[in-house]
Amino acid sequence: LQAQFKPAPSGAVTLKAIGNQWYWTYQYPDNGGFEITANMLKEKDQVGPGERARTDADGPRLLAADNRIVLPVGVPIRLITTANDVIHSWAVPAFWIKLDAIPGRLNETSFTIDKPGVYFGQCSELCGARHAYMPIAVEAVPPAQFAAWVRAKGGTMPTPGKASDKVIPQPGADGSAAKVAEADAASNTTGPVENVTTAAPAITQGATSNPAGAGNAGQ
Template identity: 70%
Template sequence: MKLAKTLLLAIGLACAPAIAQAQDAPQQAATVAAEAKPVAAAPAAADEVLAPKAGIGMPTDRVIGLQAQFSPNGRRALWMHDAVLMPIMVAICVLVLGLLLWCIVRFRRSANPVPSKTSHNTAIEVIWTLVPVLILVGIAIPSISLLAAQFKPAGKDAVTVKAIGNQWYWTYQYPDHGGFEVVSNMLEDQPKAGAKQRTDADGPRLLAVDNRMVIPVGQEIRLLTTSNDVIHSFAMPSFWVKLDAIPGRVNELAFKAEKEGVYFGQCSELCGARHAYMPIAIEVVSAEKFKAWVAAKGGKMPGRQTPHRPRPPLPLPPPRLPAFLPPPAANPARVPTDD
């Protein structure tokens, strides 16, 4: 009887978060819908939806490798993973497993009735010290250069996009293009009344959104991230991008998309009950389509900046004498001196 009560109590505690989430979901959705009002001039429904391609920019069934990369840093990181890290890890695992099996067979009790009295072997100790050092150096050299490339500041011609994390949706601002804002919420298969329903053209389940982050192809992007509530993380695997969004702080990362298309990611920092329903969708378009999209959102393309001309320095004011000193006379009398 006591065991049955314990099991019932455990089942109740396990189901409590799901029940609470189901009860809070309508209120959260209403709150998000009330707050998430984009300031763009054109409605999101008027945007031309670019259909994603299967296997590109999204997870693929029965694949254990990394996603295909479409950015310079991503291709470099994928090469390091496939050509450097994986061969080294496989070789080490095979070597260690082989040594274990050899030791089991070679030093079994039946073949060695008298235990070995060997205490050390200088040659073996030198080998197992130098070889790991060389392996670590071989991994560190490309790793350090890749890290430096990942955090290289964006150039002056980069397109700035500010991604703001909220519970549980993203807001994208374009400060270089008039400062307009796009609010991105996940599309559901069974939406509530008045909400848009997800289709295959929007993207996979739990990854499709109503408004995507749009960027031009082949142009450097300056990604800024911050948060309005808790810590989030902006992750886009196909571009090798992962940047935390922290309240009260702005993080920066530069990347470049090399191919047009739709790419999907997710918030990668546990941020609450609906953390799993906070997808990211980036639509990479041509420069002409990006310009038209900016105009449809009520923004404007940045103009050519005029060179900065420093102003001439202002004349210094006359020195002010202390109040206890008399002002100087116009024609001061000559004081006689003894020659």
């Protein structure tokens, strides 16, 4: 494991992905710690009052999320995963990344995105009845556009060279993780009623962490 670990260099952007049944929560610790939640977008015949239905512009069925995470192109990404309930796995084929999200543990890896676009993935660890409804949607943009997005979310840009130095606390250190998990499990109803899976979209290009690899650039 030590030989395979790729620590992020100084100046990396940190993304913390938190698995929940059955959606993802994301935090940007280097950018003020703001948080976004990403649920799968349902089809028109499955949405309830006040819910937005998926459109073709959002992405493929079962892969489109109501909130895409945004990351900069050409900048190292420090990915940290954990979970609030059961084991999940954050996987995006285009980045050659599959990192388990385990309650009470922080896993870490790094990668770099070399082309702008929208990239899709899914939870890749069986995590319950709606496991198939935990998509991952990443929008890769130029660094200046990423900075503008961060500020629009109420975040801040760190001093150059200091981005990846922030220490991420272990989950549950203050007892909050269990409370969050219980509340989320009680209130979350994400996912359509039928249990349907679909093949992943064709892979067309890879991330710089594996130039010979392939991945889906999305829409």
